[in-house]
Amino acid sequence: MAIKTVINAAGRQVPLEINGKPVIPFKGVGKHRPEGGKYSPPIPTCYDYPDDGNKVVNSLEEALRKCGLCDGMTISTHHHLRDGDLVSNTVFDLAYSMGVKDLVWFPSASFPCNEHVIRYLEDGTINRIEGSMNGALGRFVSEGRMKGTAVLRSHGGRVQAIQDGEVIIDIAVLAAPSADAFGNAKGTGGTSACGVLGYTKADYMYAKKVIVVTDNLIDMPCFPMEIEGNYVDYVVVVDKIGIPEKIVSGTTQITKSPDRLLIAELTASFLEKSGILKDGVTMQAGAGGTSLAIAVFLHEILKNKGWKSKFGFGGSTKYMVKMLEEGQMGYILDAQAFDLDAVKSVELNPNHIPYPVFNAYNYHSKGNLTSMMDIMILGATEVDLNFNGNVVTHSDGNLLHGIGGWQNCLHARNVILPLPLFRDRIPVIVDDVTTLCGPGELIDVIITERGIAINPLRKDLIKSVKGSGLPVKTILELKEEAEKICGKPEKAQFEEDIVAAIKWVDGTVIDVIRKIKIQ
Amino acid sequence: MKTNMAAAGNSGPKVRSDCEITLELKGSRGGVIIDLNSKVKPLYGKSIINLSNEILEFFGIKNASVNINDTGALPFVIAARLEAAIKQLIDTDLEFLPVMLKENEYSSTVDRFRFSRLYIPGNAPGMMINAGLHSADGIIFDLEDSVAPEKKEEARILVRNALRQIDLRGAERMVRINQGERGLKDLHFVIPHNINLILVPKCESPVQIKRVEDEISVITKKFKLKNIVFLMPIIESALGVERCFEIACSSKNVVAMAIGLEDYTADLGVPRTTDGKESFYARTRMVVGSKAAGIQPIDSVFSDVGDMEGLRQNVLMSKALGFEGMGCIHPRQIQVIRQGFAPDDTEVKRAKEIVIAFEEAKKSGLGVVALGSKMIDPPVVAKAHKTIDLAVRLGLLSAGWNEEIHDNKN
Numbered sequence: 001m002a003i004k005t006v007i008n009a010a011g012r013q014v015p016l017e018i019n020g021k022p023v024i025p026f027k028g029v030g031k032h033r034p035e036g037g038k039y040s041p042p043i044p045t046c047y048d049y050p051d052d053g054n055k056v057v058n059s060l061e062e063a064l065r066k067c068g069l070c071d072g073m074t075i076s077t078h079h080h081l082r083d084g085d086l087v088s089n090t091v092f093d094l095a096y097s098m099g100v101k102d103l104v105w106f107p108s109a110s111f112p113c114n115e116h117v118i119r120y121l122e123d124g125t126i127n128r129i130e131g132s133m134n135g136a137l138g139r140f141v142s143e144g145r146m147k148g149t150a151v152l153r154s155h156g157g158r159v160q161a162i163q164d165g166e167v168i169i170d171i172a173v174l175a176a177p178s179a180d181a182f183g184n185a186k187g188t189g190g191t192s193a194c195g196v197l198g199y200t201k202a203d204y205m206y207a208k209k210v211i212v213v214t215d216n217l218i219d220m221p222c223f224p225m226e227i228e229g230n231y232v233d234y235v236v237v238v239d240k241i242g243i244p245e246k247i248v249s250g251t252t253q254i255t256k257s258p259d260r261l262l263i264a265e266l267t268a269s270f271l272e273k274s275g276i277l278k279d280g281v282t283m284q285a286g287a288g289g290t291s292l293a294i295a296v297f298l299h300e301i302l303k304n305k306g307w308k309s310k311f312g313f314g315g316s317t318k319y320m321v322k323m324l325e326e327g328q329m330g331y332i333l334d335a336q337a338f339d340l341d342a343v344k345s346v347e348l349n350p351n352h353i354p355y356p357v358f359n360a361y362n363y364h365s366k367g368n369l370t371s372m373m374d375i376m377i378l379g380a381t382e383v384d385l386n387f388n389g390n391v392v393t394h395s396d397g398n399l400l401h402g403i404g405g406w407q408n409c410l411h412a413r414n415v416i417l418p419l420p421l422f423r424d425r426i427p428v429i430v431d432d433v434t435t436l437c438g439p440g441e442l443i444d445v446i447i448t449e450r451g452i453a454i455n456p457l458r459k460d461l462i463k464s465v466k467g468s469g470l471p472v473k474t475i476l477e478l479k480e481e482a483e484k485i486c487g488k489p490e491k492a493q494f495e496e497d498i499v500a501a502i503k504w505v506d507g508t509v510i511d512v513i514r515k516i517k518i519q
Numbered sequence: 520m521k522t523n524m525a526a527a528g529n530s531g532p533k534v535r536s537d538c539e540i541t542l543e544l545k546g547s548r549g550g551v552i553i554d555l556n557s558k559v560k561p562l563y564g565k566s567i568i569n570l571s572n573e574i575l576e577f578f579g580i581k582n583a584s585v586n587i588n589d590t591g592a593l594p595f596v597i598a599a600r601l602e603a604a605i606k607q608l609i610d611t612d613l614e615f616l617p618v619m620l621k622e623n624e625y626s627s628t629v630d631r632f633r634f635s636r637l638y639i640p641g642n643a644p645g646m647m648i649n650a651g652l653h654s655a656d657g658i659i660f661d662l663e664d665s666v667a668p669e670k671k672e673e674a675r676i677l678v679r680n681a682l683r684q685i686d687l688r689g690a691e692r693m694v695r696i697n698q699g700e701r702g703l704k705d706l707h708f709v710i711p712h713n714i715n716l717i718l719v720p721k722c723e724s725p726v727q728i729k730r731v732e733d734e735i736s737v738i739t740k741k742f743k744l745k746n747i748v749f750l751m752p753i754i755e756s757a758l759g760v761e762r763c764f765e766i767a768c769s770s771k772n773v774v775a776m777a778i779g780l781e782d783y784t785a786d787l788g789v790p791r792t793t794d795g796k797e798s799f800y801a802r803t804r805m806v807v808g809s810k811a812a813g814i815q816p817i818d819s820v821f822s823d824v825g826d827m828e829g830l831r832q833n834v835l836m837s838k839a840l841g842f843e844g845m846g847c848i849h850p851r852q853i854q855v856i857r858q859g860f861a862p863d864d865t866e867v868k869r870a871k872e873i874v875i876a877f878e879e880a881k882k883s884g885l886g887v888v889a890l891g892s893k894m895i896d897p898p899v900v901a902k903a904h905k906t907i908d909l910a911v912r913l914g915l916l917s918a919g920w921n922e923e924i925h926d927n928k929n
Binding site for chain 2: 258259261262395396397423424425426449450485486487489490492493
């Protein structure tokens, strides 16, 4: 049953078929331009819905039955409730008790709480996950235990797959901190507030059936609505959609590690000395400890120079909110709020604006937010000598992370990866990434505690920091420095079986993950 | 043979970059069996096993069972842990030495700046690896208070390996030894590996310095070492304070003297406070004693690593009292200390004026330096030169500041 494989434009061996469906190998950045129309969901008629707008049904089970839940369907859920989510697991508990088999789970991301579904992957309730898999779920996939082949997409790639009709969502289950009986919903209010529902737009627009699940039913209209009730089939009211302290952290903290702080300081210094940081700059940084520290250092520089960032793109944290409130940032456009300060800011500050990934990262959109960003701070598990990046597997070959918005964000003007040169002896810079997630031509600068490597394609950046005193080295020098300290690592060993496919933002297959060889 | 089982190193949920090795010697048969449990096994499993075999063979061990619980330890750490376990079981003078990095073969000078010296606990490999990256003037591998009594032996071996394998990037290479006999024994593990300075704790008499110095000279002769090993006594008691001038003068290799306020306040039986009134006398006495002996007085560490503003105030006070440096227990303290001891803008401006006036006086053959209508004494000129040196070294002033000024004039 050998599946035919080819070498794609990135030099990776990929199959021409995944889960019985043909796929297109990666052709190069910006090369794949499909023609024809977008997928369109079945056409509804308003007469089929209650005149009084009340779509509330008694239970999630009833809603799933009314949606016609059956074998082989694709179910989408979202991760805005993060590790506190109580809805996505319940969907599969119900599917199991209803005796449904071979479902495809299409989450925007999974969290450790979703380890719960491993039992349903084992008993056949779920055939496969098409989405990010962290920790235990990732390991389950790497060990070749999932029936179908996993498909990993970026947040933008999810939207593309939906619009291309590559993934047809039968039922979208949308957990909402506040909703009205018509299905309008938002991320604030109630006891399970998460701030923003930035991942749901494509799902509710394109799914055949849409269920909103809330623990805070409010009077019509639930405003400002991030989910529009006109797309919603049923509304379910439950006691609790999530565990508040696991939905947002009470407070995000900048790193205390002196080594990470050193990297953050070096990053801020690089951005300043290269001239990338300037009045009117646009920026995005994540919620990791190092990224937060960078945001704090950049804030200080902006303040000292009397500069202001035009806007920042979230995930937002209290540090970004502070920039907004103290006048060093004009607006926050936000796809997710990470802490309580950010949630509060979304609710109260008119300049803190929910901005779905549908509009920020979408390959089939007439332009995108990411390409307008001056500063993009990202992470990676590995980067290779050609600046190719890996964010999903570790050097030991195990799948442990999702792609998130990482691939989409690579389209920013300056993509900066602040990384430790090695983590617990494991070098971050390698000859060849274990799994290719992002082509090196899009990754500009690697900043480590032992030096900065600038992509040779960015002659402008190299020139901009000449004579600045920054420790600029070649990426090869950095790799050799790490190996001198850690020793040269062996390569991870794999079987032939493909356990997961990595999609590029345009839907083509950029790489695959193979089953880990147990030694 | 004392017993046939030994363990060295650390493991546990919070431990990273270390390993715990259990070694059991097995009579005359069975060969070597290594059981490796490591998060980096797929990447470094073979190399860890090979290194372990090499070390066992080096010490002539043919039959043993070795259990390695590894959390990403670097090779020099694994080697130190295994050697420490072996040395608990067999008496040997052999040492399994990792390569000495060429970058680490540098010497120090009497009058180099010692603003910030970073303490690194002697048995914590995770903190050692990046010690050189934080631009401290000195790095102290501590064998004394930060190492638990039962870990003293294994720490010596770890510090020895770290001194050879970690690039300290020009920081003065220091070790704080233990008190008494144990401290003298510590010297044998570290002196042969290019030490620039030894910190002598709880110093109360010149005799202590003499004993340390004698032991060092025995070792330097034995190994034909060329670099000078400087000494920094730490005054940590009332008696030490009373004798600080004598101690400062006890050897030409004593280049600086530090005060340790935790122990000093304990000796006095008073709590240590942030504003430090209780130690004001000891500190000023120490400064005077040091300056009288022509060495650098160094202040105690500031122990609240979260309070950067408190540290900043403390440094300014320290500098005002005459101290020329301070210990750090966290890398984030280094910049604050450095900035605190650095000359401020007014000081640099004045120093520049004095130096320019001095050079012009020299050029025109005048014996007396004048700034405006004011005569400048030679010690003031010397101090201005020192301030300029400092400013250049700290990057506050470019090395060619003087020529630039002349160029502008031309």
